[in-house]
Amino acid sequence: MNDETPAQVPGDQARPPLVPEAEVLAEARRRSRRSFIGLGLAGLAGLGGWGWLLSRPNDAGIPQPLRKVLDANSRLTSAYYKQTRLAPExxxxxxxxxxxxxxxxxxxxxxxxxxxxxxxxxxxxxxxxxxxxxxxxxxxxxxxxxxxxxxxxxxxxxxxxxxxxxxxxxxxxxxxxxxxxxxxxxxxxxxxxxxxxxxxxxxxxxxxxxxxxxxxxxxxxxxxxxxxxxxxxxxxxxxxxxxxxxxxxxxxxxxxxxxxxxxxxxxxxxxxxxxxx
CATH class of the missing domain: 3.90.420.10 (Oxidoreductase, molybdopterin-binding domain)
Structure with a gap:
């Protein structure tokens, strides 16, 4: 080893080579596009679900699926109700x-x-x-x-x-x-x-x-x-x-x-x- 040869630090050989900046930016763009497409598809699915919900026939003022949820809640609270059940004081x-x-x-x-x-x-x-x-x-x-x-x-x-x-x-x-x-x-x-x-x-x-x-x-x-x-x-x-x-x-x-x-x-x-x- 001479003065122009740098001393090797232990562990240097295990470090991966640095990735060029251009490749990093390209991968970031690819991931951004995938995320945007994924979010867009999720948003469209949500809008489609909301549109389907609003297209359902109304039952007592709200779409039938929501009415069924409220009716289920009503049945649950009625079944849970007892004269001996008291609200906390x-x-x-x-x-x-x-x-x-x-x-x-x-x-x-x-x-x-x-x-x-x-x-x-x-x-x-x-x-x-x-x-x-x-x-x-x-x-x-x-x-x-x-x-x-x-x-x-x-x-x-x-x-x-x-x-x-x-x-x-x-x-x-x-x-x-x-x-x-x-x-x-x-x-x-x-x-x-x-x-x-x-x-x-x-x-x-x-x-x-x-x-x-x-x-x-x-x-x-x-x-x-x-x-x-x-x-x-x-x-x-x-x-x-x-x-x-x-x-x-x-x-x-x-x-x-x-x-x-x-x-x-x-x-x-x-x-x-x-x-x-």
Missing amino acids: FPRSRARMPRKNGKAGLKTALDPAAWRLQVKDFATGRTQEFSLADIQALPRVEMTTELKCIEGWSTVVNWTGARFSDFLARYPLAARTGQPADPQNPAANLAPYVDIRTPDEEYFVGLDMPSALHPQTLLCYEMNGQPLTDGHGAPLRLVTPLKYGIKHIKRIGSIAFADTRPKDYWAELGYDWDAGH
Whole structure:
């Protein structure tokens, strides 16, 4: 070895030869073209699938394949539902003010003092009126549960009101024989559904009777220790924590009972009628 011969570093012989820059750029172009073609084909497949979905016949406002998914979800939540299944409750200290979210049914000015809840007797068809004091005279129930929105957010809220089941036990309006509603031993001729609407009927929800009689379903008049505000449904709203917030109708104006499933505001727009979680 002389001064002009560089010393060989151990491991040099194992290193692969350097690839010329031109070959590197050519390979990068080939890979870019393959990626572009692959992404393009995937995009076309996605568009084709979406086009096929939109071309399907509509069922209650949405394409049939999507309706089948919602119906499957409805069957699942119905099968999972039990009177003994309760939504989790939280310490009162965790309660926060939820979003108002939605003005349907709340746009018309309302005098709380003049407000009356109108309930149609399932047996006679006659309508009875109840004041807020009538509701507040029922056993007072307080619970802190999670309000879950179908948009994906949730808030822990403290609610105070009367159980819907206590209302129907005190005022037996839901059975054709006039029997008080008993969640543990429901009358054979108890209405299977409940139709609840705002005073202007702009917002409306339907409930199956077992959900209405669930021990956590409240006719609610206070939130986080204060009377309801207009934006949160004063003077009376529904709270049913095993269902998404779209079922928690604000500013209840009327209640009726039905043999067939009543219309529901968001179900009319393509959402799951049961809206359980």
